[in-house]
Amino acid sequence: MTDAELQMFPKYKFGQSFTTIKCECTQYLPWLEKRLKNAGGQLHTEKITGFEQLTSSYDIIVNCSGLGSRDLAGDQSLYPVRGQILRVHAPWLKHFIRDGNGHTYIFPGIHSVTLGGTRQKDNWEMSVNEADSSGIFERCCELEPSLKKSQVCSELVGLRPTRNSLRLERETFVHENRQVPIIHNYGHGGGGISIHWGTALEATQLVKESINWRNPTSKL
CATH class of the missing domain: 3.40.50.720 (NAD(P)-binding Rossmann-like Domain)
Structure with a gap:
């Protein structure tokens, strides 16, 4: 990142900027299911x-x-690694932001912006932890202050299957x-x-x- 770009993040001395894609799983997974059925596959629960x-x-x-x-x-x-995220309405954000260790990130999507996150090893808790939500929102606002005027749409928890x-x-x-x-x-x-x-x-x-x-x- 240039010196001018780094001025947006005063706590950081180094940064990288690159172009990538974001997979919207809420659309991608139904597409995979449709592809399976079109190929003659069957789904049983x-x-x-x-x-x-x-x-x-x-x-x-x-x-x-x-x-x-x-x-x-x-x-x-x-073992599980518990992840918790927020989805907020902030349509003015167009760029991804992720800090060095990946514990704090801001990922704009089609319908909302994903704010994260947590990486809690051996934590099986599937309910939303309000302290985690507050911490995520505060950390993300430090990276992008305009998020303070965003509206929280949902809070989600998932367990990453890790070995x-x-x-x-x-x-x-x-x-x-x-x-x-x-x-x-x-x-x-x-x-x-x-x-x-x-x-x-x-x-x-x-x-x-x-x-x-x-x-x-x-x-x-």
Whole structure:
């Protein structure tokens, strides 16, 4: 950033400016679902407490259950990192702002501006914490004072499924003398949207290899 640009952030001595994109998940995920259905895919909602529920009906399982893999896959290295954000009405903001450690950020979107955030390891609390909301708003206002006149639209909480490294591999699940390949693809942490397409392609390659190995006659 130039000296003139840095004058907007008196507490900082160095900064970078670049052009990027922001994925609006509220629109992106329905688009993915529509794409799946158009390709002949089907969606079923069911609570799964064990892989054995699936082995009688499916030849290959792809496990993208996030934090659910603590129980499903017995992976206790997986832990939540709690994130809380605010969405505010501030249509005059057009540029992203993010501080050095990424704990404070301002991301304008199509309908609102996202203010964040928190990174609380091993915190399973899904309700909104008012102290967190106040802290987020105050920190963001320090970076962009005009936010003081913005209106809060919503407060949201989510748990990022995190482990030291994401798990992307195949294992063989044995149940009642039946061997079923399971492709694990979870543990993306807070970077899921950034890297999901690449890990999905890797998982797809493992599925193809499993098909060649099994030559299945049942459903996927």
